[in-house]
Amino acid sequence: xxxxxxxxxxxxxxxxxxxxxxxxxxxxxxxxxxxxxxxxxxxxxxxxxxxxxxxxxxxxxxxxxxxxxxxxxxxxxxxxxxxxxxxxxxxxxxxxxxxxxxxxxxxxxxxxxxxxxxxxxxxxxxxxxxxxxxxxxxxxxxxxxxxxxxxxxxxxxxxxxxxxxxxxxxxxxxxxxxxxxxxxxxxxxxxxxxxxxxxxxxxxxxxxxxxxxxxxxxxxxxxxxxxxxxxxxxxxxxxxxxxxxxxxxxxxxxxxxxxxxxxxxxxxxxxxxxxxxxxxxxxxxxxxxxxxxxxxxxxxx
Ligand SMILES: Nc1nc2c(ncn2[C@@H]2O[C@H](COP(=O)(O)OP(=O)(O)OP(=O)(O)O)[C@@H](O)[C@H]2O)c(=O)[nH]1
Ligand SMILES: [Zn+2]
Numbered sequence: 377x378x379x380x381x382x383x384x385x386x387x388x389x390x391x392x393x394x395x396x397x398x399x400x401x402x403x404x405x406x407x408x409x410x411x412x413x414x415x416x417x418x419x420x421x422x423x424x425x426x427x428x429x430x431x432x433x434x435x436x437x438x439x440x441x442x443x444x445x446x447x448x449x450x451x452x453x454x455x456x457x458x459x460x461x462x463x464x465x466x467x468x469x470x471x472x473x474x475x476x477x478x479x480x481x482x483x484x485x486x487x488x489x490x491x492x493x494x495x496x497x498x499x500x501x502x503x504x505x506x507x508x509x510x511x512x513x514x515x516x517x518x519x520x521x522x523x524x525x526x527x528x529x530x531x532x533x534x535x536x537x538x539x540x541x542x543x544x545x546x547x548x549x550x551x552x553x554x555x556x557x558x559x560x561x562x563x564x565x566x567x568x569x570x571x572x573x574x575x576x577x578x579x580x581x582x583x584x585x586x587x588x589x590x591x592x593x594x595x596x597x598x599x600x601x602x603x604x605x606x607x608x609x610x611x612x613x614x615x616x617x618x619x620x621x622x623x624x625x626x627x628x629x630x631x632x633x634x635x636x637x638x639x640x641x642x643x644x645x646x647x648x649x650x651x652x653x654x655x656x657x658x659x660x661x662x663x664x665x666x667x668x669x670x671x672x673x674x675x676x677x
Contacts, residue, residue, distance in 0.1 A: 377425045384588040385420050405434035420587045421452035449601040453544050457485040460549030464496040474662040481620035492554040494526040518623050527561035537562040540596040614670045
């Protein structure tokens with residue numbers, strides 16, 4: 377039976393791209409009734425076994441094991457989360473970046489940080505230039521890949537492009553940080569609509585949503601949906617939060633108390649590292665803020 381990739385799901389149909397490169401037509405498929413009975417739903421990004429039916433359509437018979445599974449957006453097998461944060465317009469927001477990173481760590485994806493609109497930094501913006509450098513160095517030290525990009529000058533775009541090859545990626549970032557513009561700069565054939573145009577039409581690009589994978593010319597796929605649209609912490613246990621701060625993980629094993637929250641317990645290695653400067657104060661501050669936010673939510677629900 378042939379294998380394929382679900383690239384779109386809409387109105388009960390799954391659109392499957394055959395794995396065989398000789399078959400370049402997308403096949404419109406239904407899912408087997410058994411999936412529904414078992415409470416399984418095929419997802420965009422699923423590798424599946426399908427069988428062609430007489431009417432030129434097909435049937436998804438089997439879903440191959442997933443390596444990751446996101447709920448919002450509903451996508452299987454994405455391995456890379458590309459986080460876009462503009463250096464200006466809007467200003468770099470490291471608290472939001474850390475929030476995204478918590479979610480990505482929780483989902484088990486790899487994060488790739490793109491600091492966009494580098495061309496907007498000029499001689500008058502020395503402060504921002506040094507904040508940018510510091511941020512890039514900080515996140516690299518923690519173990520993330522960081523790219524500084526400009527879709528206007530092309531800086532960094534080739535490097536990001538080659539990282540997307542062969543991967544299923546989700547792009548995340550606030551509205552206006554340049555997601556569509558970056559995709560267009562990397563893959564001119566795509567001609568994605570950017571914000572200016574959609575505001576003219578008086579509606580956001582992402583108002584009617586179905587999830588779809590955009591095939592890239594280098595064998596990668598990007599989800600055409602804002603990734604991680606829901607950034608509340610409802611799915612995350614409060615005790616899991618500190619494990620989503622990568623640089624806390626190993627250190628926390630040395631904390632005096634098991635289940636140390638790193639807030640006020642004596643003998644806390646994480647807080648010691650903050651005092652020594654081994655953990656950035658800003659990251660720790662965000663940890664405390666998110667912790668409080670989660671505690672608050674628990675009280676309300
Ligand atoms: N100067 C400069 N402007 C950019 C760059 N990238 C994007 N922009 C501008 O930023 C605005 C928003 O860009 P989009 O690509 O539409 O942003 P988006 O993240 O896709 O936004 P949403 O579709 O709302 O999620 C547009 O006016 C772009 O021209 C860049 O590298 N440099
Ligand atoms: Zn601790």
